[in-house]
Amino acid sequence: MNNDPLHKPPLTPGRVFRLSLIMAFLLLLVGAASLLIGTAEVSLHKIAALVSGSLGADDPARLIILRIRLPRIILAGLAGFSLALGGVVFQALLRNPLADPFILGVSSGSAFGAIIGILLGFTFSVGVPLMSFAGALFAVYLVLSLGTRRMGMESSTILLTGVILNAFFTAVIMFFISIVADSRLHTMLFWLYGDLSQSRYVSLIILTPALIAGSLILFSFAKELNLITTGEEIAFQLGVDVGKAKKTCLVLVSLLIGLVVSFSGLIGFVGLIVPHLARMAFGSDHRLLIPVASLGGATFLIAADTLARVLISPSELPVGVITAFLGAPFFLYLLRARGSQWSRS
C-alpha cells in the first residue's frame, strides 16, 4: 500500500461513504438521545420495552415517544438535512459563501403564505402548509422570471431580486402581524421562528420521498457544482452545461426548501452555519460536502430543537431562536477568523 498522495485520487467513493457513515451514526446517536430528553421523564427502560413490544398500549410513555417526540425529531432531522443541503448548493451556485437557502426569497414567500393561512384560521395539518408552499412557489417563480434575462440567469440579478422580494414580503408580513391582536399572533411568531411542534406523520410521509429524490438529483450535480464555484465561464469551458445545471439546482433546492419550510416554519442559520463548518472540516468537493453537510444539518437541528424543548421547560422556545442564538455569535467569530479568505486577494 503506497501512502504517497499522488498514487491515490484525493477523493474516492470509499472516503465519501466512510465519512457519510460516521455522520449518519452521529445523527442516530443524537436522535436517540433526543428521544430520551424532555419535560416528561421517559426512561431507557421504557424505550427498550417499546421496541421489544412489551410496553402497554395505554402507557403514557408510548404516546410521548411515538406521537410527540419521534415525529418531531424526524421533522427536525428532515428540515436540518434540507436546509444544510440547500445552503451548500446555493453557496456553490451563487459562488457566495454567505448565501443561505432563504436568500432567493423562498422564506419570505412561504412566510407570507403561512401568515395568510393562519390569519384565515387554517389548520396546521393541511391549510397552513399548503398556503406556505404556494407562497414559496410564487416567490421562486417571481425571482426566476424577473432574474432571468435573455442571456440566461445572472447570479447577481437573481440575488438582488431575492433581496428585494424578501424586503417586500417582510413588510407585508409585519403589516398583518401588527393588525392581529388575538392568539393567532403567538402562532404567527412561532411559525416565523421555526416551530417543529406541529409535526405529524402525514407530513413526514410527504417530505421523506421528496427529500430523498431531491438530494440524489442534487448529488448527481456535485462535480458540476465544484466547477461552477470556480467560475461559470470556466465551468462551461471544462464541459459543464452551466445553464441547465444552474436552473435544475436552483429550482430543485427552492422547491425542497419551500416544502420543508411549509411544515417547519422558518429556521434560520442552519443553512448558513452547517455548510460552512462542513467546508472547513471537509474541503470544497461537493461530492463529499453534500452528504456530510446534510447529515450534519440534521444532527444540528435535532440537537437545537431538543434544547428548544427543554431550556425553559415546561414552556417551549421556537427552534429558530436557538439556532440564531448559537449561530449568530459563531458566525461573527467565523467572519473575524476567516474573513480574509473570502475577500478577493
Next chain:
Amino acid sequence: MEPILTLTKAGFRYGASWAVRGVDLDVFPGEMLGILGPNGSGKTTLLKLLDGMLHPHEGEVLVRGKSMVTLKRGEVAKVVAMVAQETFFRFDFSVLEVVLMGRFPHLGRLQFERTKDLEIAVNALRATHGLELSERSIHELSGGEKQRVLLARALAQEPGVILLDEPTSFLDLKFKKEIFDLIAGLTREKGLAVVLVSHDIDLVSQYCHRIVMLKNGSVHLTGTPDQVINAASIEAVYECAVLVDRNPITGKPRVHLKP
C-alpha cells in the same frame, strides 16, 4: 491535415455593431497561432467564438469538422481547452484537485477520478513544473504558479487545442518566458495546437508560427511573423508610429515605439 478548429465567414455582433465579421480561420495541430490587434479589434470575441462561449450570428465554427452547435458541451471540452487571463477561486481547493477538474469531460456523471485520471493530472503538473505544488492550496500560490497550474488543468483535459487569453499579462519576465517555452515545447512534442491572444507583439513574433492581425473585427493580415509584422502593418492597425527591426538572436521582427 485536418484542422482542429475552423471558422468560416464567422461574424458576431453585440446589438447592431459587428465585433467580428467575415473571419475565415483554420487551426492546425502542432501550430502556435497568435492573434494580434488593438483594443476593440475583436480578439477576445474571436477567442470566445473558438471556444463556443459565443455562437456566431453569421458563418460557422467547426470542431474537427463538426459544427460546434451540434456538439454537447462535454464533447467540445475534450477538444478545446482555455486558460484565462486571471482566475479567482472563491472556495479552497488543493492544486491537485484543481488539475483533476480537467478530467471532468472524460468522466461519467457519477464517476470519480480513476487512477488513470490521477496519472494524467500528475503528468500534466510535471510538464508545467508544478508537481511540487500538488498538495498546496490554490489560494497560497503566486500569480505565476497559478497560471502554471491552470495550464496543467488545460493539459489534463487532453485537448487538441489550448486557447490562451493574455495568459502572462500579470506575470513578470521570468514567468512569462517559462510559460511560453513550455507552451512552445508542447506544440512541438505533442502536436498540440495553441491559439494565443496577446497585446505583446514581440512575444507573439518570437513564439508563434503564424499570426492573424485583426482590425475592426476583420482579418487585416495573416501569415508568418515576417509577413505580418512590419512598420506599415503595425501603423495601419495600431495607428501608432513604430520602428521594426530584428531580434539579433532569433532574427524575428521586433517593434519599437517611435518617441
